[in-house]
Amino acid sequence: MDTRETWASRLGFILAAVGSAVGLGNVWRFPYVTAANGGAVFLVVYLIAAVAIGLPAMLAEFAVGRRARRNVIDAFDEIGYPTWGVIGLLGLATGFWILSYYSVVGGWVIRYVFASATGGYFGDPNAYFQGIAAGPAAVGFHALFLGLTVGIVALGVEDGIELATKVMVPAILVVLVGLAVWGVTLSGAGDGLSYFLSPDIDVFANDYATIVPAAVGQAFFSLSLGMGVMITYASYLGRDDDLAVDGGLIVVLNSAVGILAGLVAFPLLFSQNVEPGSAGAGAIFVSLATAFASLPAGRLVGVVFFGVVLVAALSSAISLLEVVVSYAVDRYAVGRLRTAVAVGVLVFALGLPSATSLETLTLFDRVASNVWLPLGATLVVAFVGWVYGQAAVDELQQGAGRLGGLGPAWLWLVRVVVLATLVGILLLGVADILAVYADIELLG
Numbered sequence: 001m002d003t004r005e006t007w008a009s010r011l012g013f014i015l016a017a018v019g020s021a022v023g024l025g026n027v028w029r030f031p032y033v034t035a036a037n038g039g040a041v042f043l044v045v046y047l048i049a050a051v052a053i054g055l056p057a058m059l060a061e062f063a064v065g066r067r068a069r070r071n072v073i074d075a076f077d078e079i080g081y082p083t084w085g086v087i088g089l090l091g092l093a094t095g096f097w098i099l100s101y102y103s104v105v106g107g108w109v110i111r112y113v114f115a116s117a118t119g120g121y122f123g124d125p126n127a128y129f130q131g132i133a134a135g136p137a138a139v140g141f142h143a144l145f146l147g148l149t150v151g152i153v154a155l156g157v158e159d160g161i162e163l164a165t166k167v168m169v170p171a172i173l174v175v176l177v178g179l180a181v182w183g184v185t186l187s188g189a190g191d192g193l194s195y196f197l198s199p200d201i202d203v204f205a206n207d208y209a210t211i212v213p214a215a216v217g218q219a220f221f222s223l224s225l226g227m228g229v230m231i232t233y234a235s236y237l238g239r240d241d242d243l244a245v246d247g248g249l250i251v252v253l254n255s256a257v258g259i260l261a262g263l264v265a266f267p268l269l270f271s272q273n274v275e276p277g278s279a280g281a282g283a284i285f286v287s288l289a290t291a292f293a294s295l296p297a298g299r300l301v302g303v304v305f306f307g308v309v310l311v312a313a314l315s316s317a318i319s320l321l322e323v324v325v326s327y328a329v330d331r332y333a334v335g336r337l338r339t340a341v342a343v344g345v346l347v348f349a350l351g352l353p354s355a356t357s358l359e360t361l362t363l364f365d366r367v368a369s370n371v372w373l374p375l376g377a378t379l380v381v382a383f384v385g386w387v388y389g390q391a392a393v394d395e396l397q398q399g400a401g402r403l404g405g406l407g408p409a410w411l412w413l414v415r416v417v418v419l420a421t422l423v424g425i426l427l428l429g430v431a432d433i434l435a436v437y438a439d440i441e442l443l444g
């Protein structure tokens, strides 16, 4: 398949991968899940998980993708292990699942871009959020966000994905740094900072069985791991990149954006006397809206902020869609445009429950990060560690500089530590979902 597309440059690949990683997971999900899991303790576990578990798992996906140069399902066939293609199948299903509610949240963001310009939420930010989060308007904006995603993916790897992300990554860093610097000067900000930055070990001792799976799940969600995005993106690579360095850069940049979002969200919540755990999935929308309402140039700041978040969300959403489209284009030689539109319609339908109920959306989100992504990652890691083994090390060593010598250490890390952790948190994650489900049953 000589006509397969490739990235125009190494930077293009890194930015696209960062573009996939950095998104609503950092700006919307990270603050709200941090608040639900005790604050700073969660941050610590999350960072450890990103570096010690996420990065090695990312390299496992890179090795398969670059070696095979195929979509998530055929990749396993190409390297000689067709049955492991079920990983790809699970990846496609997870992509549908996540995109369905991700696009609802993306729709909220579009709505907030407009509402910032008009000052629509300035009067009562909380009531405004409750009013737009679910219902007919949410359905409409969900459709709009999906339409944009489909449009970019239809344009293809180089013109669409690569271009969109080159602008987004620098922009989001600049805007978040600006907001964080301003946020910490507010009165009450200090409490927010200590909530976010100074861990309380008792919190961990009491709740580690929910904190740890939530943190590892957040690391995988945020790094776009466990559903084949990184297999797909690495499949468009040339042979001579240093994948370990690329992976390290992606993890650092992604963590930086998450921390910055926390530095913005928590001082703001505390300066408004909002109890962080109570804010739920609307945390970032309500807290920032309240802040923008009180700022001199609030409308402008709001438009810029939500505009940047929108681009970040789009560059993640296109990676979710690209996994599915890439498969259909490789396998059935159908056009990008037609495939993207068809998938878009299905995702729209699957998103309707989330667009009409905030509880459903939160449940979909929790199942994605606690079950689907850890399950996918467990399978990839088991395959790469124990089945593909040395061949994966060889692939990573292609183009690797001095870090290449760490190959065998990486392999054992993947085989033992990463795999055992993933299996453990998968079990805890399933238990957590069953407990939530039992609660719902009891209440209903």
Ligand code: PHE
Residues within 6 Å of the ligand: 020, 021, 022, 023, 024, 025, 026, 098, 220, 221, 222, 223, 224, 225, 227, 229, 316, 317, 319, 320
């Ligand atoms: N990493 C993206 C974010 O943080 C979400 C995502 C998850 C994208 C899984 C692709 C795959 O917003």
